Amino acid sequence: MIPKGRRAASCWAKRRREGKTMGAFRHLMLAAALLTGAAPVVAQDARMTPMAAPAEPGAIALKTGGVSGSTAPEAWFSQYGVAMTRNVSTATLTPFLPDPAKATGAAVIVAPGGGFLMLSMENEGWRVAKAFAARGVAAFVLKYRLKPTPAGMPQFEQAVGAMFASAGRADSRLKPEDAVAGLSDQIADARAAFALVRSRAAEWRVDPARVGMIGFSAGAMTTMAVALAAPELKPAFIAPIYGSMEAVSVPADAPPMFAALASDDPLFAHKGFGLIDSWQKANRPVEFHLYEHGGHGFGLGKQGTTSTGWFAAMMQWLDTSGLLTRR
Template structure:
């Protein structure tokens, strides 16, 4: 398995290269769970996590973080690693975020907590972030396909996986950018407040969330609304509602029912020929 350096994505309105002046802030420790997070992403990038023996399939992974930060380990590289071990080429997407204060004082968590406590506030952020996230998601898919021969990937077998706000990015990319055409979409405790209109034809969809999600009905209603929209559009959908796990479980074992999600997701991918 190889983890390569981040690759900037060509997106209108975004800088085209990483530089000290636009490098994201990083922080670790405190809430939540001591995982590594980044903030103030202004240059969208993908970080390739490549298997030793590629299956030909790939997935763009969009971490969550309430549009103010990205949980790039627990919902990024640590998710990619078990998938890459099964032959899937993975690309962790650092999509553009809402600005937060630079330095330790603006770790982004308080902004996310406040927005989560007041769904109306997060609604406004979601509406503002949706087109930007869809642009970044579509650019990631396009880049992976354009370089598919370099990485042993079949360009028709590139999907999207997103967590929380990253689930919003994945769904918005699939629904709002018809040229994106992901081979599949997966949303783990996804956010979808501002409406989901599945593309035609709708790609296969995998959903997973915990019914004790600490953000509550905001997430659960989003997951159920996405399920209903996909089903109504005639799309293939598999959904898992785990009794325990809370919000943001990602790759970290919690001794909860949600610990099964990766095994369930891998079985779902395997039946579709995406894993070795």
Template sequence: MRLKFVLAALPLLLAVPAFGQTAPPPGAFRFAELAAPDQKDAIPLYTGVAPGSDPAALPEQWLSINGDAVVRNVTRPTITAYLPDPKKATGAAVIVAPGGAYYMLAMQLEGWNVAQWLADHGIAAFVLKYRVDATPRSLPEMQATIGRRMGDLLSRPRTVGDVPVAYFPPAVADAQAAIRLIRARSGEWGIDPDRIGMIGFSAGAMTALAATLANDPAARPAFTGAIYPPMNSAEVPADAAPLFVAIAADDGLFGGRGFGLVQSWQAAKRPVELHYYEKGDHGFGVGKPGTTSAAVMDQFRLWLETRGLLKPAK
């Protein structure tokens, strides 16, 4: 992998609005247990439990955080298809990688909502439920851990490129397995195997970027959307996929830290587009009402269209 792995300094990438420059007050993250949704249409990426996982030690759990469904302790990674009406289908597909600090996945805010929007606009979408780092069984202990790490990150001075670029290798392996699976079954779903891309949010953006920069042509996305990722520079190969980046200037985690990621794509002479919104904060998902970030999905779709990625195969 070409992205630097600094798991020990993993920043908190929760898909909820950040709390400015100070640590969040106790209880700011409202967690509650949630019944697991019906996952009968989820397609496993592996036979049984994923390599190295132990569901008995830390079973998967669904939670509500500030009203949105999230999942933690994933040991059986899956994709769930959101297919467009055949009359509207473009033949393009996007794997949707939710964020959540590599502690959990914001399945509703940055998964299902995004996939449904894409399907409504003729783009096949697959929500990726990927492996994340294990969190304690105790909900109060998990909440306290996340609160501490959020506070640590938000208390740091804002310096260009000072957030370590970290990724969780099992998550990247799951993204690559998803690309291979969708390519293998592309005919079944009416998808062009050469037009399978990814869009990721926060930690999901880091996962998408790691898959994009990996030296594995069979498991690389054809295009990549990185929504509020860390903006650090990266080593970009000469054949890197086109990149779409969107972030808000008032992003409480990654805003105001430069544009090294975009500049790296430019230095490699690879296509890149940046949308830098005045307001939107971190975790705006398909767009925060009342801000220009509300146009993010329309702009992503238009970017795909102008690149010729949404032309139905003849």
């Protein structure tokens, strides 16, 4: 029989080990959330909880094909109360159209982030699109194709953990121009999105010459890939939000760029601003906002920080650039 004192000590040690394990898990999930755009405005449950696929009224299949090696079906989950999806093998585009009385004729394709393993559809997709529509800009959320992930949630969490473990290493991330080669699916989806918006421009009260693109994190990489590898699309503007700041070779007719980043971003801060320098050296229009706090994945802005000002700043930039002038 184990003495009572030893039993108590053993139970305490077991609880301490379990507490450390759960603490590490919560820390990992928090970090993953920060990297994928699911970071909460207020503290909520960090667990990834499977959920039923939400209604996506108006979503239009882009018919760009499937994903090589994909076997698991598209699945949705919630983290910090934010809806996210993974295993996307059918790209779609969902319109968020402004009141016709407010429509400016400008349009934007919105690419959520998620490390190409998931998409933060609510935080970096629908909410952003609604904000644009409220200001008279037609917005279209691009649910682009992703890398396949395991069907089981525990295995998926391990995949996300592996992504987070390597995300902080500079040698684990390809430079933007090198990454383009691995984004053929996403570039094809963006091409189809631009083509669809322009083909239905009259119906959606959009000026085909004033269609731009905004992306967050991995979506920012997709947006940059469009500017670098698909210049024939001629986006009216691009807006990489908390994306890579590494230098690139800028096409001669590169679109005007609006960029935003937080100086405490764990992925892309403190690595210089080569991207901005590249646009300036090419004599292309660029506006850049660096916020003191906000981290990564702040969406429309992290409450209590000046990062909440980026959207208003971008709207002012679009307006002063003449892109919101009704024609």
